[in-house]
Amino acid sequence: MAIFILMAFVGGVCVSLSRALNGRLSLATSPLAASLWNHVVGLAVLAAAATALAGGIGGPLALALDRAPATAWIGGPLGVIFVASGSWLISRIGAANTALMVIAGQMVSGVALDLLRGLPVDLPASGAGVALIVAGTWIAQSRRG
């Protein structure tokens, strides 16, 4: 169990590490260029992993072409904007603030999306969570005027 806890924590560390590295690269190039290189390098690593560990991509590709809805193919292009914006923001509002605001936006929009899709939402707990996040976001952004 301890190993899984460590892996999940390091998974989060790598999210912030990736944003900091891309932020540094964007200072030398541009946020969009840093996003391009992030995707090129990630593609190479994941292609190597798929070849070594999962027997290539032929099988899953056939499944995806057969079964995936159209929206399943636009997560990557949206990620280009997401990575570029993180690279741009991190040198302006800091790594912790960027991480916190992205988390806040993800949590609040996640609850909204679940409601829109008619999924079960625990309203007292999620509503209290959203209220705390909005309060924290307000404090964070009002620090410098």
Next chain:
Amino acid sequence: MAEPRPAPLLFALAFASGGLLTLMVLFNGQMAEASTPLFSSLAAHGLGTVAALALITALVAAGRMDPGRIARPAPVWAWTGGLSGAVTVMLTSVTVNSALALAGTLALGLLGQVVFGLATDRFGLFGLPRRPADGRDLAALVLILAGSALIVFAPGT
């Protein structure tokens, strides 16, 4: 750089990018369900590469981007953001199937992001500006992480 933008606008943009992330998680999750989690991430990076190239080509053609800024000298480690992102995918695809499940993976991941972000700011790591957290930063952090924990561990979700 142009006029410094007011901080509230930058915070709003970062918050909005979290909404973008929710859509990415939804769409990449659809792909993972149709195929495999590893293929979903691979396809997202492949299609992201194509989209970034198309966008850069369009901006350069329109005279809105200097092609000299696509690749310029930077420390070798600065090019490894994509490696770090790929490691996240591999780690979390293991832990969501462990006893931690999705909620535990998410909660620990949020903690890891914030702890590492604080360390980056505190010591000015990776050539980014030093920006030690103050009391209000920490108050915001506690509220946002507590609210996130309530949502992630809400019963029935």
